Amino acid sequence: MLPVPGDISDEASVRGMVETVIGGFGRVDVLVNNAGVSHIVPAEETTLADWRRVLEVNLTGSFLMSREFGKEMLRAGSGSIVNISSVAGLLGIADRAAYNASKHGLIGLTRTLAAEWGGRGVRVNAVCPGWVKTEMDLEDQAGGDYTDTDIEGRTPMARFARPEDIAQAVAFLAAPELSGYVNGHTLSVDGGWYGDGSWESLRRGKQGL
Numbered sequence: 001m002l003p004v005p006g007d008i009s010d011e012a013s014v015r016g017m018v019e020t021v022i023g024g025f026g027r028v029d030v031l032v033n034n035a036g037v038s039h040i041v042p043a044e045e046t047t048l049a050d051w052r053r054v055l056e057v058n059l060t061g062s063f064l065m066s067r068e069f070g071k072e073m074l075r076a077g078s079g080s081i082v083n084i085s086s087v088a089g090l091l092g093i094a095d096r097a098a099y100n101a102s103k104h105g106l107i108g109l110t111r112t113l114a115a116e117w118g119g120r121g122v123r124v125n126a127v128c129p130g131w132v133k134t135e136m137d138l139e140d141q142a143g144g145d146y147t148d149t150d151i152e153g154r155t156p157m158a159r160f161a162r163p164e165d166i167a168q169a170v171a172f173l174a175a176p177e178l179s180g181y182v183n184g185h186t187l188s189v190d191g192g193w194y195g196d197g198s199w200e201s202l203r204r205g206k207q208g209l
C-alpha cells in the first residue's frame, strides 16, 4: 500500500499524485473519484465562493484526476475509472444547489469520458450512493438538516447504505472480468430511492415502518 495525500482540486497536486503512483507501481489500473464535500444551504443564500469551492472539489477535482490518471491508462490501453456521484446527481434535492449541480455534472463527465476513451480500453462509470453513515452524514445531520428517520422513510429498503454496499458496486465496475463491457453507466446503489415514485404513505406502508 502506498498512501498518496493530495488536493484533487489542485492541478500540481494531482500531477504529483500521478508521479508518485507511477513511480511506485509503474502503472494504474483503477481510479475511484470518491473525494467530495457537502454543502447544504438554500440556493438564494449560496455564496459564489461556496459554489466555486464545491464545484472545484466535486467536479473539477474529479476531472483533473481523470485527465491525469486517464492519460496513463490510455498509454497502457486499459483501465477503469469509477466516479462517486449521488442520488443528488440524479434528482433535485432542496438546499443543495452547488452539491447537486456538481454531482449531476459528474455523471455528464462520466458519459463523455466513456464515449471518448472506451474505444481505447478505458472504461468510465459512475456510482450513485444513497445515504451512508460517514463523517459527511454526521456533519450534515449535526447541522439539523435531516434525521435518520427521514432517510429511512424515503428509502424503499428502509435503511442507510452500508459502506460495503457501495464498495461492492465499485469493485464490480473496477474489475474488467466482471464488468468489461459496462461503460458510461450510472449505477444506483440506494436501496431503491431513485426508482421509487410512490407517495409517502404508500411507501411507508410497503416498508412496514
Ligand SMILES: NC(=O)c1ccc[n+]([C@@H]2O[C@H](COP(=O)([O-])OP(=O)(O)OC[C@H]3O[C@@H](n4cnc5c(N)ncnc54)[C@H](O)[C@@H]3O)[C@@H](O)[C@H]2O)c1
Binding pocket: 006, 007, 008, 009, 033, 034, 035, 036, 037, 038, 057, 061, 084, 085, 086, 087, 128, 129, 130, 131, 132, 133, 134, 135, 136, 137
Ligand atoms: N455519505 C453519504 O451519504 C453520501 C451519499 C452519496 C454520495 N456520497 C459521496 O461519496 C463520497 C464520499 O463521501 P463520504 O460520505 O465518505 O464523505 P466524507 O466527508 O466522510 O469523506 C470525504 C473525503 O474527501 C476528502 N476530500 C475532500 N476534499 C478533498 C480534496 N480537495 N482533495 C482530496 N480529498 C478531499 C476528505 O478529506 C474526506 O476524506 C463523496 O463524493 C460524497 O459526495 C456520500
